[in-house]
Amino acid sequence: MITAQKNSKQFLSSRADLWFEDLIQSIQLDRELLETGLASKETRDTYSLLMKGSTDEIFKMSKESSNQYFISNIIIDYLMQLAQDNCMPRKLAFDYSNSRVLVWAEVGNESEEDALILAQAEINAKYQDYGICLTSSIVETEDKLTIPPHYKELTNKA
Numbered sequence: 001m002i003t004a005q006k007n008s009k010q011f012l013s014s015r016a017d018l019w020f021e022d023l024i025q026s027i028q029l030d031r032e033l034l035e036t037g038l039a040s041k042e043t044r045d046t047y048s049l050l051m052k053g054s055t056d057e058i059f060k061m062s063k064e065s066s067n068q069y070f071i072s073n074i075i076i077d078y079l080m081q082l083a084q085d086n087c088m089p090r091k092l093a094f095d096y097s098n099s100r101v102l103v104w105a106e107v108g109n110e111s112e113e114d115a116l117i118l119a120q121a122e123i124n125a126k127y128q129d130y131g132i133c134l135t136s137s138i139v140e141t142e143d144k145l146t147i148p149p150h151y152k153e154l155t156n157k158a
Helices: 002-036 041-052 055-084 110-130
Strands: 091-096 100-107 133-140 152-154
Touching: 002 041, 041 055, 055 100, 055 110, 100 110, 110 133
Parallel strands: 100 133
Antiparallel strands: 091 100, 091 152
């Protein structure tokens, strides 16, 4: 038992050491890019904000980055789930807020609607711990409704 604990601590310590070394190398690279003027605007803005030391602004930036990351992943995973279920709505559009990905979908039958509801449930189960959920508005072709203007339609180029 003591050997297992020792091995576990050594493993965690070596992972922490590798992570820390990678972090330092990344910061050193960023410094060189900043000094030579080759850093991206995003990198310059990030370090500028960090150097100002405004905790509120740092956490705001972190939250915005986190939301962008999770919203992108939710949409991609949702589309992959629909493709896996071989269920692509006739029309599909998205909008988002800080805590929600909104889906507007037009379906032709009840089985397509069921597949969308199941896909939504699977995505929400996967991302429930991250504070962002997917919410669908599902309409039928016969309703002849247009996509609300604040949604961005996913167009099929095929």
